[in-house]
Amino acid sequence: MTNTPPIKRVLYVVSLFPCWSETFIVREIQTLIADGVDVRILSLKPPSEKLVQVDAKALSERTHYPDLGLGGVISTAMTVILHPFTSLTCIAAIVADMWRTPTVLLKSLVALSRGLQQVRWLNGFDPQLVHAHWATYPSTVAWALARITGRRFSFTCHAHDIFLDHQLLSRKVEEAALAVTISRYNIDWLSQHVSAQALPKLAVIHCGVDVQRTACQLDGRNGQHIVAVGRLDPIKGFDVLIDALHLLSERGIDYRCTVIGEGPLRTELEAKSRARSISERIDWVGALPQEAVQAALRDAAIFALPCQVAADGNRDGIPVALMEAMASGCAVVTTAVSGIPELVEDGVDGLLVAERDATALANALQQLIEHAELRRRLAIAARARVETDFDAQTEARKLRTLMSSAANGRKRLLVVIDEMEVGGSQRQTVQLLTHLDRNRWQPELVYFRERSFLIDELERAGVRVHHLPKRGRIDPGFFLALARVLRRGRYDIVHAFSLTAEIWTLLALRMQRQRPPFVGSIRGLYLNQTMWFWRIKRFILSRSAAVISNSAAGADVAARLGCHDRENIDVIGNGVQIPAPISTRERIILREQTGVPDDRVFALFVGRLVDQKNVFCLLDAIAALPAEQRPWLALVGDGPLRARLSAHVDKIGIGAQTVFLGERTDSTSLMQIADFLVLPSHEEGMSNVLLEAMAAGCPVIASAVGGNPELVSHEHTGLLFPSDDRTALARCITRLTGDAALRKSLSCQARVRAESQHSNSALALATQKVYERCMDADDARARSARRSPASPTSESDHA
Template sequence: MSEQVPLQRALYVVSQFPCLCETFIVREISALIAQGVDVRILSLKPPSRDPIQRESAALLDRALHPHLLRTLTQSLTAIARHPGVVLGSLAAIVADSWRHPVVMVKSLVAVFRGLEHVSWLKGFDPQLIHAHWATYPTTVAWVLGRVLDRPFGFTCHAHDIFIERQMLARKIDDAALAVTISHYNVDWLSHHATPKAEHKLKVVHCGVDLDKNPWQPNGRATATILAVGRLDPIKGFETLIEALGLLRQRDVRFHCRLIGSGPMGDELRQFAHDCAVTDMIDFAGAQTQDVVRGSMNSATLFVLPSQVAEDGNRDGIPVALMEAMASGCPVVSTRVSGIPELIEDSRDGILVSERDPVALADAIQRLLEEPELRARLAARARVRIEHAFDARKEATRLHGYMAEVANGR
């Protein structure tokens, strides 16, 4: 048997880089680079105007971004040089998405932004083209793989499988490496996308950098509740605010800090007013990872009441939960999607039913009032993260899968 050659060059396709809320992708790329892989990043959108995380800033010189004129000229050049492959790919995309014109147009634009870099990519010669999110990034990775005659892979997470299933069965079938972040997703895709998912999908957790999330069980505030996440229906922050109102009615002392921005910002602020907890909750907006870590290191407990939204969207396994658990902050969450794979109720944290403000208030109150319980759950949670959600270990597993693909296995 021939010895496996290490993976040397990989291209990552992402929706946007840098992106404030996708630190898990940055950690994965950084871990692969630390293991000797030359990773380049193809961003389908220009950089956002959000603050740039330090980890992302260190990778900026590896990123390729779209340029309007170059997109037009270079993509046409790619079509002229590979007409059969490109036009066939575009036809497949149109056939899959013509009933959804917005998705179709966005897919075509994304593909052209990917084709813009074909000439450069031929020189870089990636052994694998890998995308995060099974939507537009994976569509581009699929097309580039066909144009460059290179294997492609992707990692799927949450909304990209629960809501936007773009050519998903074909992508799973065609991919040299299909990855998802939970066993829940494997089961769901096996029933809703293709039976092949059960055998083809590899589970690689999004993990946390344990060196940057050190164990800090001591010196915490006595009544500070922290919540971190996009202000979106799937996070269940309305349930959290309602639970806070119940705690106030019970004369429980607390202060809550909610870090994040999103479409529900104004609605949640109004709801906090309606629940008479405006003075007890701080809407802190989007913050850098350093600020988030500082808050996790000082909070009494962390709450993320994830829920299935009306449109079927839901979390995968929220990285913010992993980071809180790694830091020594005890957590409360819900039995939604892959979260029970991260947290065993009453062992690594407390789980309650989604959309149940009374159960959530009871769990929060219990943790606020029982320091011994907080300490026990926090200690077990750290062990759980070290065992199954260490970013370096998960990147090593992914690296192994990628190397097998690069070696033609």
């Protein structure tokens, strides 16, 4: 996103800082700070490392540690008291996910308690994003802090934290603003374990090395010196390395190996080297400062790291030590495990061997020991590869861009509607959700019942759809499901499109710790509704951050009945897609399929067969005309009055020229072959049918009710008649039936009106502005509350 403002404040959450083996985090943070980002670090454990890198020491003033005494317990308890629902929800989710592994569960709850005590400190820093390294305990804490404080969170996952430990992984990815990982291999693995809707959040950022500070020395290296750097655990394959070195000794190859690192296997590995009678050739130097590691890499000509997949499925990501060796000028030999082939291409910038194959590893090491030119060629290519794709500063700046988008970028919108049966509001919902700027919005839909092809359209467009079946007027299960979607979705704004959707959504939002702005709707005139309807509507709209009406007439009625101040109701007319013209052949085929005689004028009605649409008025008006002036009539749509209307057609003698087509997906094509469309409704807000007909170039006749006069300018873009006036409607039908020139004139003007004033892009843009205004006001209130000297905001303080 080119216009996204750069992120300014980030809170990093890590298990332990500083950590000797996580120098890549230090480099990442240093680059962000150098680029003007204010970074703070929350370490879930107090400092305990014996060796601390110089660069990490420089970040000590930015690091915050938990209080392990009584003060920390009190702070945690205060957070739970002030935020009971969200805190207990997080605890319940952790218990439900991890109860089968008590040790992991206990560690997660301890980490959570240490995170919860930081809420006041976090609010004081006011980060735009909470970012965790590792998808285990740190990201659990980041997830909980984001839920409690209403902020966005992201995390970086590496290796064991996804391959071995799946701590709320899918849920974290779904709720995160961004999920970073270190290789394409990891992306492919994650895509099999998270929902399809969460995939766009995944991104690759390599850990990288500081290329500028890593000198590449090709000359003066000891061609028989092999170095290996890594934690001494099963996934590094040091046992295989010992076997390979033993084979080299048996072959009479002279070498020296330095192993840098500590770990649980050190005693076992040293014993194995003694058993193989090669202990005098291996130096087990333990963990070293970064400067000493670099010195070893400058002296050795060969770097070996035979990574492997452990018995429990654990494996490496892309080892940073491997990148450091390549950057320093070592020729490397490793295995094609996990994401390593993304760093090393066999024979080009290193050598790859099969995992657990000591013979293949020994052969590769022997080849490098004996061929200096091969070592040099591989080392030069390796340095170039790291400079191009694994430079820490470049990767950190990529991450900063992603963080900026995550913090300021796509906003999560939830639209709620009761049913998705084909109708005006339903079509407008689809038009809105499919025309929002996807660089700025991540739209989702909740509906209760009546699936239609419109849902298929949304899903094809990549809009996530939640179907929450509602049984009866009061359905506790449905209500809890809706509350759960709202809680997990972490939406920035919620927009409801019908009274049922509005009331249940508003009530469910009252259960949320973080309540996004709620937008209510006026989708018609509601002239036949009871006073109870208007009392409920008044309750809803008075608690809405904004109210959007699709017609000025609807807004006027709502204001007159005291639902909302008229000046605070936004009028945004419906949008319409200008259809591509159908061919002459398609016109002929469609007329034949619908049974339209070649010599008859074709009149069309599209809409639900309900009282509001007043179809009886249309039928009676046609019946009142002389037989030779009657158009051929097609009724598109279905509803409870279909049987009565069919009987009425036969009763008044127009059955031979009237056909009921039912629901159709090609109504806009029918509008293009019809000579005119009639909409005789008792009431309308902003009619989608009129808009679609005008966009299709179909002349329209409409009753002068509601929002119809806002669309149809009489004698200019269509014809209007007084509501329920059969005689006036018959005159309009007679005019259009007998005057082709008038039909053509109205058609042209109507299409221009629809295209210029009611495009779907205009609908989406105007609605986005309302959403942004609501979110800006909500953000301003939240910032004011966080900076208030009063006590921390509790859940009951939010409307």
